[in-house]
Amino acid sequence: MTAQPERPDLDTIQARTDAATDGPWYADHVNDVVYDFDGRFVAQTVLMNGPNPDAIFTAHARTDVPELIAYARHLETRVAELEQDLAGEQARLADRALEARELRAECSRAATLLSRDPDGARVLLDRLATGAPVPARDGR
Structure with a gap:
């Protein structure tokens, strides 16, 4: 079983x-530089031949992180809502x-009678059919 990650x-x-x-942000794969939408320098990564995974990651982090925070x-x-629903269902089941x-x-009581x-038995069945209460064990 894997350990639950910390929040x-x-x-x-x-x-x-x-x-x-x-x-x-946008990755410039020629210079391995990350720019913002106005073309301002944000970060530089290690120069590589071709697309740089670090530059791509860095550029996408600017939009990925806020989306991940919102989703978390x-x-x-949603978990809090479900926990509240569960508590209500537990109370309903207890009832x-x-x-x-x-x-x-x-x-x-009916079996004893x-x-x-x-x-x-006929009197008891008549009471049950009409919704009348079944007498307690002492006959009341």
């Missing part, structure tokens, strides 16, 4: 993102379990 400090990441040069915040909100215990007790007086 990153989204506020700190957001602050660094907000402080950085506005994006989007959305997921945190249903109580109802089931009460019905079981009512069935037990039937075992004491088999001829009283």
Whole structure:
């Protein structure tokens, strides 16, 4: 089982993102330089022959990081909503379990009454059919 990663400090990441040069950024694969949308220098990476993966990563980070932060915040909100829904469902199930215990007790009272007086079964069935309460064990 893999360990759950620690939650990153989204506020700190957001602050660094907000402080950085506005994006989007673009990679110049000739000079391995990253520029902002106005053509201003942002960063330089190691010179390579052809497209530089580091320059591509750096350029895309300016738009990827804010999107990832927004998505992480959305997921945190959704998890909180689901946890709240789960708590409500657990309370509803607890209520249903109580109802089931009460019905079981009512069935037990009916069985006791039937075992004491088999001829009283007709009276009991009539009460159940009309929704009248089943008498308690002491006959009330």
